[in-house]
Amino acid sequence: MALLGQPASGDDAILGVRPARVLRPSTLDEAEEVVRQSAGQGLRLAFVGGGTELELGEPPAALDAVLSTRGLARVVEYAPLDQIVIAEAGLTLGALQATLRERGQMLALDPPWADRATLGGIVATNASGPRRARYGSVRDLIIGVTLVRADGTRARGGGKVVKNVAGFDLPKLMVGSLGSLGLIASVTFRLHPLPEAASTVLFSRAAPDLLRRVVQAMRREQLEPSAVAALALGADFELGVRFEGFEAGVRSQRDRLLGLSGALEARAEPLDDAAAGAFWARHASVREAPATFRAKLATLPTEVPRAASEAWPALREALGAPRAAFYPTLGLGFVAGDSGATDALAGAVTRARAALGPQGGRLVVHAAPPEVRARVPVWGAEPPARALFARVKAALDPQQRLSPGRVAGGV
């Protein structure tokens, strides 16, 4: 069945490009076979996991069939004492975390839509959340990959030990590759212990400049938050700072941050578990609630106030139900809302880019209606390494059959 697949429906389209068939392999062997047969027939493929970030990137220039990874959802190997897990690409992050939680561990990634987002999709889109402040992003946690190349060759990179410098780092090459270099069939991650305790401090009303000052004060004081998120409330923000670790360390860091609020001339309060849960639920809804427009803002951490006071207002005015979350230690922000008038939104994206650009910042459109996409390039400026991207693509997918054109630079 997998080899033939089923006829596709409108729901299987990627950015309006509709495939003829959907292939649903249920084992890695089948996946390899399906890709090899597709190669034989010259089919242009795209790989789809939970479908949570399908709007990221340009539409594929050609598409005959979609390969769904949802049948590839096994935990291949879990070694709690070695703190590594090997899992097939179609497993959702939520399902993996449930397995790991039983042994007091986690994969320290918290991108949106954990219950739907698959491991392969998270790697392919380089998805991340606020926990990145402490544990890094996908590239810092992936240690191995099995991929199926465009020609159906199954290849492996990295390994299942955290420390390993043998051969080129193919796992990192897959991060953010949007399935255009090969099918990510299984991935190996390093794991972390679940923290014993967590505590969130809330600055309930923070002007953009306070975001920077809080970050600097924490760094000066050598505090080590595990997540810092600022949620927009009009022109201001509510800023949540989470500490995780052993009880003693968490309590002490929380109290020390509260002690800094006077010098920062800001009001900070410790949140009890319920209130902390509510804050992080509000954060999740900024990232996860339905929206027709989404964008990621990336900037140097010191430029977050500028992004928050110039780029964000420009977008806010052009969106219905606008919302934003900034991660000020990282220099990242996520904006979402309902796109209204095309002109206004395209203009807002351009203005936001102009505000971010001089300091090396960027705006990447993660979702937008076709009319807006037609007006503003989703990736922004041409990447400086575009020619090299194209050569790497050609080396691994010489016939340009895997989501051609989807990656930055039209690669």
Add this chain to the structure above:
Amino acid sequence: MSHPSAVSPVAPTPARPVSAWVLGQLASIVGPEHVLHDAAALRTYASDALATFAVEPGVVVLPASTREVVEVVRTARAADLPLVPRGSGTGLSGGALPVPGCILLGFSRMNRILEVDLDNGFMRVEPGVINLEVSKQLAPAGYYYAPDPSSQSVCTIGGNLAENSGGAHCLKYGFTANHVLAARLVTEDGAVVDLGSAVPDAPGFDLLGVLVGSEGLLGVVTEVTLRILRKPEATRTFFATFPSTTEAGTCVSEIIASGIVPAAIEMMDRLAIVAAKAATGLDWPEVGAALLMDVDGPVAEAEHTSRSAVELARRTGALEVRVPRDEDERLLMWKGRKSAFAAVGRISPNYIVQDGVIPRTAIADVLGEIARLSAQEGLRVANVFHAGDGNLHPLVLFDAKAPGEEQRAEALAGEILRICLRHGGSITGEHGVGADKAPYMAEMFGEPDLDTMSRVRCAFSPEQRFNPGKVFPTPRLCGDRPGVYRPHPAELAGLAERV
């Protein structure tokens, strides 16, 4: 497998001189005083820290800028010569081994710190900057650069990037790959390409991730943006002794299982302890095994984890737990650990440093297997390693004057890698594949894996001009190249045979 103590480094393959035209071009690019081709210079650059491989380069060039590197790359191409980039030559895998007639690029003149941005946590440097210099520059402001290979007082950032260097503290903080934010690369065609950026999430393929650890095969890096970190508020260290490596291994597992992420956790066996004592005069007892551990973080966190770890050490059979009285004593303990490789020279005329990785839980089994091999071969093996991440550094002791012993030591060291692979590990955790371990790549990876890596190399460097003969077990051509057969530079170096 490296022989830092090899009695008589092999006689180098003599230089194949480069043409007068090339010398003239290079002199016009970097100035004649920065083009070295006298016999003494060529001999100096014939080996890195793995002295059993020695090949004299055709010429050594010391460029001072990206622009000069571009011109040198263009010259190499025009003359069809291989290019071998080299930092300080501290590598233990022959990663900077010249090939006959090559242009060897040295970076001693590209050692400027270009930009320091504490608030944004990055620093831009040239590749010839010494690893420890980076942290020294940052220390007054309370910042540091995390990767700390044992050679950090000598090795360069460019070499670290090429090898994806680790160190004792990568268990918690990661490797070079986790601390390089961007790099400027000169490719084979002379193009200058910026990969990555200080701003997070540069769109497109993560070619920076591939570049780090690519052992100089993809191009020449002329600028590196490093992630820099605020120093942790507190570091707590302890040194614990155990009857044997079994109890020490259990202790490591228990500490990790308790949820502690130590900054570093190092193990030494009896022989390594004896050697370290002989070299440093430390008053360590001669016991079966010792652990040296750092935990760090905010004071309350470090205090707590340190107390828990000490308790776990006692519970798992520690004979003694020592906590340093002050920073001086702490540094002395670390000196004992960091000098362990060289210290082995005190107890054996020669030794091979091996570098392999195993899952942490296999430590006891693997050490047992190594001990059996050691007894079987009648060769002593000292073990000093990064226990937290299963990165073994067995030191195979031998006497080169005893006929056949060096070969048996080589074979034993190779067998250790196979043990690592059988336990699901890796042939190298931080020293790199280089020229030395290239044959073992085919035991760790299958043909499709190597072919995929080779395609990536060909995308960057279709002519394979950079650092030929490293990483890949057999020479491979990029695509089909009909025409007259041309021997691969690695074949000429005697490193590989055409299969």
